[in-house]
Amino acid sequence: MRNSKNEAFETIYRQHHPMVLQMCLGFVRGDKDTASDLSQEIFISVWNNLDKFRGASSYKTWIYRITVNTCLHYVKKDKKVRRLSSSEIENQTSIIDTEKTINDNIPKLYNAIGQLKRIDRLLIMMVLENQDYDSIAEVIGINPVNVRVKIHRIKKRLEKILKNNKDE
């Protein structure tokens, strides 16, 4: 039976999962398994904190905070090789299948973003997501003017990386 929490969560998931997954991919230089793990961690946090959402900011800003903090504090798990049961395999497959629809056309973009500092990757991805400086400042906790200065520097750095990558 679906309750209102499930409904709210599923709506948020459908609306924001592509953005979250893509930010994770950009953060981990296109490593799909890690990005999938990360996005899962993020939505588990969304579920666990859904009752705490007070509407002081938009859902999007709220999810950005969870995404940025989870990415920055994520510790990659050691993949332990163990035999999975058939039901586990089924569960894994259905989740991984959804992730496999990701377009592989622009790994170069993830690679370029991945060459930036960790916080810079997330900042530039929020800009790519059309977030304004005020909402980025709200997520990071610094002044919007500082955000503007940072973004300017990051864009220059990214331009240099992309130029170098093209020359290679």
Next chain:
Amino acid sequence: MSSDFKELQSKWESTKKNSELSTTNFDDLYKKIKIKEKENVFFYYSTIIILLVTLIVISIFFYYVAPVKEMLSRIGAGLMILGLVFRIVIEIRSIHKAKQINILETTLKTADNAIKFHQFRKTIHQVIAPIIIGLYTIGFYMITPEFSLYMKFWNVVLIDISYVVIGLILFFIIRKGVKKEMQKLTDIVKLKNEITD
């Protein structure tokens, strides 16, 4: 740069559209959430449970199995139990500090809280843990003379040697913990500097 960035932005958008989900099996996701909740409880409370069980076993041992009679031994048993109680209190405090790292806060605030937590953990590993082990060790060797009255000499020697071995293992575990904590702390301080830079 501006046109290049617009191009980048359109690539970004097109990739995202392609990654939109056709169907999501929420039942699987909820199962994973349940598993994660259990893992979190285990992660937070497993050490406390182990320490509590050890405390109960040691207390029962000294009360029912081998009630020591000499004052020196009683003080020793007290030090061992006190060390464990102190360790449990520290672990509870550590969980409280860990829970203060709230990912709903801003990145800067979260980094600050994470720094406080890892500094606390560093202090535990560098100062508190050696004190607790010291208390426990002193207590252990204070009991040994009375135990030697009831046990064969070689058994006492064996117990004493095995304690040194356990002590060495603990030393390396603590050293590893300190290194890990220092690395995390350095990483987060670096991150904070990058945010405020």
